[in-house]
Amino acid sequence: MTPHGLLPAHLTRARFLRLLAALPAGAALSSFAQQQQQQQLTPPKPPMKMNTRPIPSTQEALPVIGCGTWIGFDQRPGTAEYQRLPGVLDALFAAGGQLIDSSPMYGRSEQTTGELLAASGQHDKAFLATKVWTSGREAGIAQMEQSFERLRTRRIDLMQVHNLLDWRTHLATLRDWKAQGRVRYIGITHYTASAYAEVEAVLRAEKLDFLQINYSADAREAEQRLLPLAAERGVAVIVNLPFGGGGLLRRLRDRPLPAWAGEIGCTSWAQLLLKFVLSHPGVTCVIPGTSRAEHMTDNAAAGKGTYGDAAFWRAHTAELSR
Structure with missing residues (x-):
């Protein structure tokens, strides 16, 4: 007699015996045994991991999707908005992400x-x-x-000069702190094409680990000089404003997702826009900002699978601008 503990949850002992009686002798038992053996021999597939890309200066692997904290993390304890934020970080880490980007400019975010x-x-x-x-x-x-006090840490992974403000002075300090081990990497940031000439000049003149810059399907100026130059100089690139400051995503979100999005595994407009950014080989990581766990989970899914090659995006990018 087959032990009751081996029966599937939906199959009672009485129903199993009725099925057994209705079949040729031994047939039901043989079929059941084969199913059990097959289940034991076929382990469940492990979840797909988030892709990583190397930081050029050290070859350390960095997961390709992080989290920006501008606006979303500028919240006070006790508010409903603050209570949602632990779920955002849980979702980031559960998906394999690591990078959290902040600034003293972002109010209470640090x-x-x-x-x-x-x-x-x-x-x-x-x-x-x-x-x-x-x-x-x-x-x-x-x-x-x-910032060290606010972040409650003795070492910061990446310290950046925000929008190039007094960059010569701060980079000198940061090189000393990097040598002391207080910061692991140093870099510069900006968010607008009007500053690209100065960003390019600093990239050419200084030895940096990271550049953070804006790049999206509707703001592609960084492709022309900055992304190729960063690759040439061995500088990792973090992309901010991947949704065009939010305007691009708001314009698209009520439209049906095109069928071709499925070719690269996208199930949302956010994933499609993030995969566009990650399709550029010069990009190391992208940091969409959010204050909702479900959005973080959705964004993180863009870090898995393939991104589409240049030919794929040439065929489809125009549809994102309509």
Whole structure:
């Protein structure tokens, strides 16, 4: 007699015996045994992992989707908006993401990030990136020391000069701090094409680990000089504003997703726009901002599978601009 513990949950002992009686002797038992054996021999497929790309200066692998904290993490404890944020970080880490990008310019975002990581005990899962955004050596040092306190960490993975503000002064400090091990990587940021000439000049003149710049399907100027130059100089690229500041995604979200999106595994417009950004080989990581766990999960899915080659996007990019 087959032990009741081997029966599927939906099959009662009485129903199993009725089925057994209705079949030729031994047939039901043989079929059932074969099914059980097949299930044991076919292990479940592991979930697809988020892709990584190397940071050129060290070859450290960095997951390709991170999280920006501008606006979304500028929240105070006790509010409904704040209560949603632990789920965002849980979703990022569960998907294999690491990079969390902030700035003292973003109101309370650094402090919120530090509080959430401390409360959940997940500091070791995060690649922490923030910025210095002030003028003068002493003011810059004071602001960066405050970032360490707010983020509740002794070492910051990436410190960036925000929007090139007094970049010569701050890069000198950051090189010293990198040598001391206080920061692991240094870089510069900007978010508008009007600054690209100065960004290019700094990229050519200075030894940097990271460039953070805007790039999206409707703002592609970075393709012309900055992304190729960063690759030539061995500089990792973090992309901000991948949804065109939000306007592009808002324009598309009520339209049906095109059938060709499925060719690269996309199930949402957000994933499609993120995969466009990641299709450029010069991009290391993209940091869409969000304050909702379900959006973080959706965004993170764009970091898996393939992104489409240049020919694929030449055939379809125009549809994103209509």
